[in-house]
Amino acid sequence: MRRGNRIWSWIVMIIGILYFFLPLLATFIFSLKAKLGVLSFQAYANVFHDPAFVYNFSYSVLWAISTIVVGILLFVPTAYLIRLRVPKLRSAVEFITLLPFVIPAIVFVFGLVRTFSHPPLLIVNSPALLIAGYTVLSMPYMYRSIDTGLRSIDVRTLTEAAQSLGAGWGSILFDIILPNIRVAILSGAFLSFAIVIGEYILAQYLAKPAFAPYMAYQIQQKAYEPAAMAIISFALTWAAMGIIALVGRGNGQAQVGGGH
Amino acid sequence: MTHLTLSNICKQFAGTTAVEDFNLEVEKGEFVSFLGPSGCGKTTTLRMIAGFEVPTTGKVTIDDTDITYQAPNQRNVGMVFQAYALFPNMTVAQNIGYGLRIRKESKTAIKERVTEMLALIHLEKKGNSYPHQLSGGQQQRVALARALAIRPQVLLLDEPLSALDAKIRVSLRAEIRAIQKKLGITAIYVTHDQEEALSISDRIVVMYEGRIEQVGTPFEIYNFPQTAFVASFVGTLNTAPAEVVDPAKHLLKIDGVQLESAEMLEDKHAGDKVTIAIRPERFNFIAQERKANILDCQIENITFLGSVVRIQLLIGSNRFYMDTFNNPFLELPKIGDKAQITCSREAVLVLKA
Numbered sequence: 164m165r166r167g168n169r170i171w172s173w174i175v176m177i178i179g180i181l182y183f184f185l186p187l188l189a190t191f192i193f194s195l196k197a198k199l200g201v202l203s204f205q206a207y208a209n210v211f212h213d214p215a216f217v218y219n220f221s222y223s224v225l226w227a228i229s230t231i232v233v234g235i236l237l238f239v240p241t242a243y244l245i246r247l248r249v250p251k252l253r254s255a256v257e258f259i260t261l262l263p264f265v266i267p268a269i270v271f272v273f274g275l276v277r278t279f280s281h282p283p284l285l286i287v288n289s290p291a292l293l294i295a296g297y298t299v300l301s302m303p304y305m306y307r308s309i310d311t312g313l314r315s316i317d318v319r320t321l322t323e324a325a326q327s328l329g330a331g332w333g334s335i336l337f338d339i340i341l342p343n344i345r346v347a348i349l350s351g352a353f354l355s356f357a358i359v360i361g362e363y364i365l366a367q368y369l370a371k372p373a374f375a376p377y378m379a380y381q382i383q384q385k386a387y388e389p390a391a392m393a394i395i396s397f398a399l400t401w402a403a404m405g406i407i408a409l410v411g412r413g414n415g416q417a418q419v420g421g422g423h
Numbered sequence: 424m425t426h427l428t429l430s431n432i433c434k435q436f437a438g439t440t441a442v443e444d445f446n447l448e449v450e451k452g453e454f455v456s457f458l459g460p461s462g463c464g465k466t467t468t469l470r471m472i473a474g475f476e477v478p479t480t481g482k483v484t485i486d487d488t489d490i491t492y493q494a495p496n497q498r499n500v501g502m503v504f505q506a507y508a509l510f511p512n513m514t515v516a517q518n519i520g521y522g523l524r525i526r527k528e529s530k531t532a533i534k535e536r537v538t539e540m541l542a543l544i545h546l547e548k549k550g551n552s553y554p555h556q557l558s559g560g561q562q563q564r565v566a567l568a569r570a571l572a573i574r575p576q577v578l579l580l581d582e583p584l585s586a587l588d589a590k591i592r593v594s595l596r597a598e599i600r601a602i603q604k605k606l607g608i609t610a611i612y613v614t615h616d617q618e619e620a621l622s623i624s625d626r627i628v629v630m631y632e633g634r635i636e637q638v639g640t641p642f643e644i645y646n647f648p649q650t651a652f653v654a655s656f657v658g659t660l661n662t663a664p665a666e667v668v669d670p671a672k673h674l675l676k677i678d679g680v681q682l683e684s685a686e687m688l689e690d691k692h693a694g695d696k697v698t699i700a701i702r703p704e705r706f707n708f709i710a711q712e713r714k715a716n717i718l719d720c721q722i723e724n725i726t727f728l729g730s731v732v733r734i735q736l737l738i739g740s741n742r743f744y745m746d747t748f749n750n751p752f753l754e755l756p757k758i759g760d761k762a763q764i765t766c767s768r769e770a771v772l773v774l775k776a
């Protein structure tokens with residue numbers, strides 16, 4: 164009985180891994196076939212030599228970093244104050260942060276366009292609207308990471324200890340709260356990074372340079388290069404995850420202990 | 424000179440009254456404990472001194488300055504929490520120096536003060552450790568040093584030893600008291616542990632259901648509890664319903680047994696119902712002829728508690744405890760024996776209703 168279960172769980176796991184990795188492997192192998200008859204990194208060289216790739220990818224990185232900065236500035240104080248002052252609102256806020264999962268991006272982007280394309284809110288062409296939109300899309304990851312980080316420290320007592328030592332809100336946030344949820348913020352940031360780099364709909368409909376629309380366009384033009392791009396973006400995402408894991412391990416000890 | 428004053432403090436939370444009509448004057452350098460069961464309003468009162476809560480009515484002053492509505496970070500009050508609340512991202516030295524850094528003191532001044540504080544708590548070698556590398560007792564000493572580093576006007580401690588085990592609790596409370604005396608700092612100490620309060624304080628404020636029951640020195644609180652609550656909460660105390668027989672002669676009656684007290688009963692009349700209280704250690708077996716307070720009793724149980732022997736006995740229908748010092752030559756009655764015990768007039772306390 165037990166052994167049967169064991170075998171089944173192995174089978175399910177292997178199927179899962181194959182399901183996930185086979186297409187990736189196929190894409191990778193395909194991306195190496197740009198030169199007839201031999202495996203080569205020619206497609207990758209082509210990608211990196213294309214100024215349009217560099218242009219679009221750089222913009223995506225810029226959007227991602229802006230989104231992360233805005234997200235941190237917006238969500239750290241919000242999550243902190245909700246934990247400190249209105250813990251009753253936590254479940255409501257949690258629900259709100261999940262809305263981007265429920266509302267299709269296409270609906271969201273048309274909402275943005277309709278709302279912000281008439282005076283006095285004529286900002287549909289501003290990069291700010293794109294970044295604001297990305298901040299919303301990354302909210303489930305960013306906000307929840309931060310909130311989880313805050314749960315691991317005794318926010319209220321640490322705040323009061325700092326206050327009794329004379330600290331104001333700025334000092335409390337920068338000296339006490341931020342350093343203690345650094346790992347959580349980092350993991351939220353990398354997830355946001357991955358989301359923004361791979362995001363297509365917002366960039367496309369708000370007509371901004373970005374990696375995903377560029378790649379979609381390339382798919383119609385070329386064969387091997389888009390495959391190489393897919394692998395590159397995967398590699399970047401995985402590298403980001405790896406960094407989270409490393410940083411998380413390095414600071415794991417500093418996270419526990421202290422007030423509880 | 425009065426240093427810290429709480430006048431007519433009331434604090435209501437939606438629907439419940441946490442603290443009611445709290446009045447207290449604390450002298451400079453005094454060590455005052457708030458003692459009472461959980462939920463009686465000790466922490467709330469302390470938090471109003473720290474500025475984390477604002478009284479519904481009433482006034483808090485330090486050195487005649489009204490600080491009732493001052494923000495916590497504008498006050499100069501040190502606070503030690505039950506959960507230590509050290510900043511996990513900072514070393515011990517950084518924790519201790521944090522308040523001075525906020526006050527923009529020079530690096531050398533901070534370093535000097537931190538060194539001084541580390542010596543005070545005997546953790547000279549731990550300056551570069553992180554809180555999670557220290558034991559609970561060490562962490563709480565660092566928290567104490569951090570609160571003291573800013574030279575606060577008042578030091579507040581909210582059950583600082585509750586999270587520690589018994590041995591460390593006893594040694595650390597002596598250390599806290601020694602440091603407080605050395606610095607001459609005014610301290611308010613919250614605890615629900617009567618032994619802690621008795622051993623550490625200049626004065627104790629006994630609280631019950633948001634009200635002050637009694638304020639006094641440990642000696643007064645233990646020997647002359649004024650209310651039934653204080654009597655039952657502090658130490659072991661025998662209490663029994665009694666009836667006034669003759670107020671002029673201080674005569675009372677419990678369950679038909681006559682007792683003489685030393686208390687003034689002039690506001691009482693014959694037949695009034697009162698509650699009397701007697702500490703177990705005030706009873707003796709009768710060794711010589713006595714005229715008053717001869718109590719016939721029956722031995723119900725005998726328990727050895729180390730240095731004392733606790734004897735449970737019945738006087739009439741009232742159960743009492745009697746403590747006597749343990750020694751190898753003690754001649755104890757046996758369970759079920761009838762015996763006569765006595766106590767002095769001064770031992771018979773009459774509690775306020």
Ligand SMILES: Nc1ncnc2c1ncn2[C@@H]1O[C@H](COP(=O)(O)OP(=O)(O)O)[C@@H](O)[C@H]1O
Nearest residue numbers: 436437439441460461462463464465466467468
């Ligand atoms: N923030 C609060 N909101 C509502 N009720 C509170 C709050 N803080 C304390 N209380 C209530 O006030 C009373 C006194 O609490 P507290 O001062 O913490 O007692 P103690 O420290 O003596 O155990 C309790 O009944 C508690 O439930």
Ligand SMILES: [Mg+2]
Nearest residue numbers: 462465466467
């Ligand atoms: Mg309390």
